[in-house]
Amino acid sequence: MSCSTAFDTLPLVPQSATNPRRVSWYRPAEGIVCLNVDGSLLGSSGTAGYGGLLRDHNGDFIWGFYGTAAVNNILYAELM
Numbered sequence: 001m002s003c004s005t006a007f008d009t010l011p012l013v014p015q016s017a018t019n020p021r022r023v024s025w026y027r028p029a030e031g032i033v034c035l036n037v038d039g040s041l042l043g044s045s046g047t048a049g050y051g052g053l054l055r056d057h058n059g060d061f062i063w064g065f066y067g068t069a070a071v072n073n074i075l076y077a078e079l080m
Contacts, residue, residue, distance in 0.1 A: 041073070
């Protein structure tokens with residue numbers, strides 16, 4: 001399945017119990033790639049995860065990465 005297929009519908013993601021929001025991905029212009037990244041920190045355990053992917057203007061997967069790190073700071077996890 002391509003990323004464009006996965007993101008064609010806009011699922012509801014609860015922002016709060018009373019205020020849901022739509023999540024979507026906007027295609028870049030032709031000839032441009034989009035880099036999406038994210039990181040997370042698991043509580044105060046010092047265990048973090050990060051990952052990202054490159055997609056073309058059609059939403060097709062080009063390349064991705066992920067990993068874990070021992071960090072104490074969410075900002076560092078996001079920057080990984």
